[in-house]
Amino acid sequence: MKTLLSLFSALFFTLLPQLLYGQNAKAMRYDIRMLTGASMSGRGYVDKGAEKAARFLVRRLREAGIAPATTDSSYLQEYNFPVNAFPMPFLLSVNGKELRPGIDYLVDSRSNPFETEAVKAARLDAGHVFVRNAPGVREKGLSANGGVVFWQNADTLTKGTFLRNIDPDQLSAGLYLVPVKGKMTWTARTSRMAGGATVVYVQDSILPRKVRKVEARLPSKFLPASRQYNVGGLVRGTAVPDSFIVFTAHYDHLGEMGKGTVFPGANDNASGTATVLELARYFAQKPLRYSVLFLFFSGEEAGLLGSKFYTENPLKPLANIRFLLNLDMVGECADGATAVNATLHPEAFARLEKLNNEARFLPKLNRRGEAANSDHYYFSEAGVPAFFIYGNGGKGHYHDVFDTAEELSLTNNQDLQTLLIRFAEGF
Numbered sequence: 001m002k003t004l005l006s007l008f009s010a011l012f013f014t015l016l017p018q019l020l021y022g023q024n025a026k027a028m029r030y031d032i033r034m035l036t037g038a039s040m041s042g043r044g045y046v047d048k049g050a051e052k053a054a055r056f057l058v059r060r061l062r063e064a065g066i067a068p069a070t071t072d073s074s075y076l077q078e079y080n081f082p083v084n085a086f087p088m089p090f091l092l093s094v095n096g097k098e099l100r101p102g103i104d105y106l107v108d109s110r111s112n113p114f115e116t117e118a119v120k121a122a123r124l125d126a127g128h129v130f131v132r133n134a135p136g137v138r139e140k141g142l143s144a145n146g147g148v149v150f151w152q153n154a155d156t157l158t159k160g161t162f163l164r165n166i167d168p169d170q171l172s173a174g175l176y177l178v179p180v181k182g183k184m185t186w187t188a189r190t191s192r193m194a195g196g197a198t199v200v201y202v203q204d205s206i207l208p209r210k211v212r213k214v215e216a217r218l219p220s221k222f223l224p225a226s227r228q229y230n231v232g233g234l235v236r237g238t239a240v241p242d243s244f245i246v247f248t249a250h251y252d253h254l255g256e257m258g259k260g261t262v263f264p265g266a267n268d269n270a271s272g273t274a275t276v277l278e279l280a281r282y283f284a285q286k287p288l289r290y291s292v293l294f295l296f297f298s299g300e301e302a303g304l305l306g307s308k309f310y311t312e313n314p315l316k317p318l319a320n321i322r323f324l325l326n327l328d329m330v331g332e333c334a335d336g337a338t339a340v341n342a343t344l345h346p347e348a349f350a351r352l353e354k355l356n357n358e359a360r361f362l363p364k365l366n367r368r369g370e371a372a373n374s375d376h377y378y379f380s381e382a383g384v385p386a387f388f389i390y391g392n393g394g395k396g397h398y399h400d401v402f403d404t405a406e407e408l409s410l411t412n413n414q415d416l417q418t419l420l421i422r423f424a425e426g427f
């Protein structure tokens, strides 16, 4: 009996790290599944998707015994911003054939609502606008004038970014169909085109040779003050609790483009959100000398608005941050990871690189200079030492309907976590 028991306990303790590792991976998969699930509507501006995600994060922090970073017990920092949302179902058909939203076409996020029964589309050659780099549309006779136009040849000359040479606010009301080739990338926008236009980018390959009749129902709803939350949790430091190591990730994504067309944002940025949750659970068990602050931002996709608001209204003094690590798109690290701001903080990067070389956590660590491309930016501007870490590898799903939990490999994500834990422990 005794031998059996000791055998059992020996087995148990040998397997414990394995079990814990399995538990971690399981918890993280659960978080990603929840964040990308249909109930969170792409964590955007339809059906309170972002708010549901915020409440989920609060629940997960509470369950892990992590204290709120707020002065009250809510974990939530409320703010708002304007956003153009697409909460109602879309319909777009060309020559009687219905197109698939998100796959066959994307609406420009600054679009006004547009609706028409099947009407004849005017075919206008957009080519010469771009050839001459001309700013005008109306004077070129390319205006929709309240109806529907198909801008022929917009794709061949501009690779889908046809509005680069045009002020979208100058476009008159009406529906502009713009053929594009290759990957389509959606965005979130805080304003509408002032002239009343609706612009739709359509995959050139699925369009009939001649676009004749177009039927459309493309509603949008402008929200002048969409209510938003940043979420903050804190693990108190054992020696210097008023100084902070900070981990950040944005949990918002693009939401839905018309009811039912969800942009799940698994890599961008359920991956970073789940990773920071995972790190929070780790440091709750193994606190550092310094306090560890975990911040989850909304509004990133609409222009880093959550982190901007936070840096203007910090829950803890920015000057007391020893270092900040922002994780955005860390679900694919097959080819390693990149640190933005590496050249700005060469000593910190050298330490990170040394840690990685010693244990070969990641196959490669790339350095980059400053870039205003994620939530580290406003912290950097405020003088906070910060890296933005993103993974390299994967299938390249980005701001599209294909960035799903099923497609996310999480290759080397655990190794990245271990590397960042070692880095944080070194302060």
Ligand SMILES: [Zn+2]
Pocket: 268, 301, 399
């Ligand atoms: Zn994004």
